[in-house]
Amino acid sequence: MTGYMIPPTTGNYTISLGYIDDLGIINMSAGKFLSENCCDNFSPTGNVDGSNTVKSIWSSSGPTGTNQISLYLYAGVAYPLEIFYVNRGALGAITLTYTDPSGVTSSDFSGIIYHYDDIDSCEYRYDDTVILPWTGTTTSTTDYIYTTTTVFTNTYYGTASTFTGQLIVETHTTLTPAPRATSTSTQGYFGSSTTTTATSVTTVYSDGTLQSIETIYYVDVPDASVVTTTYTAWDGSSTSTYATSFTTVTGDDGLETISATYYVETPSAATTTISFTAGDVTSATTYSTTVATVTGDDGV
Helix, strand or coil: CEEEECCCCCEEEEEEEEEEECEEEEEECCCCCCCCCCCCCCCCCCCCCCCCEEEEECCCCCCEEECEEEEEECCCCCEEEEEEEECCCCCCEEEEEEECCCCCEECCCCCCEECCCCCCCCEEEEEEEEEEEECCCCCEEEEEEEEEEEEEEECCCCCCEEEEEEEEEEEEEEEEECCEEEEEEEEEECCCCCEEEEEEEEEEEECCEEEEEEEEEEEEEECEEEEEEEEEEECCCCCEEEEEEEEEEECCCCCEEEEEEEEEEEECCCCCCCCCCCCCCCCCCCCCCCCCCCCCCCCC
16 A cells, blocks of 8 residues: 655654554655655655664564654655555454654544545645844734645656646744844033933844844933132122133043133222321311232232
8 A cells, every 4th residue: 555644743753563464564755665756845755864664574472573663754744655564364454553743642544644646736835934023012923825836856766757736835924023222322511401312223134134223322411510719809899700711621431521610809808997196186087098908828
């Protein structure tokens, strides 16, 4: 008997020969098949890695030989399968089970084993999942199914055979938010409040694929200030600022410090001395005034 095993899920499958009377040989995706492999999806012969042949013969103590094989199979791929069975004399029997990737063992092969008549057209299915970063903040998935007619060349027999089939491509694209990096660039200014003046957003790509999003915030911060007041004495009666000087110094951190100097005139301290001189007068009279300015050690 020849046919195809088409797994519904990808993973390890174990095929076991539980009892045989008298001889059983099972080939799975081996080059010994006489059946055409027109419906393979991944390689010209649909071969699998590892031991793929069960070969067992009856004995009074049970089946002898190789009674079990374990293969890693891909969902949707049609793997060639051949079962050779011989019975000699009396009643014959063969029991066959398979264990799927989830660990469930079954002797019911319906829905997994198929027989194809000689046909010129097969269905080829390709399933692909793509995960791409994008500039959004949510994750979304889009399913796309593409169907077309295509021609496959199979070299299973050694002599190439051509098969026309329907190619079904299912693409599942998932968009995930790209990694984001944020930094702040500050500069000092002569003001009293902190203000964001500009924002720069840069998208970084590698081989055409978005890798990250970088955001830079440009912020104005008030400059640090140093205030100095220089006092000068004068002969007036009030205090007044007569000049102002500003100097800006940039530190190692790139921030500016404003040095402000205010020049202030203050009334001089006064000492009054009265000198009395006797005269031929009937009342006290100020007949002369002398004003002298003295500068102290404090400059006032």
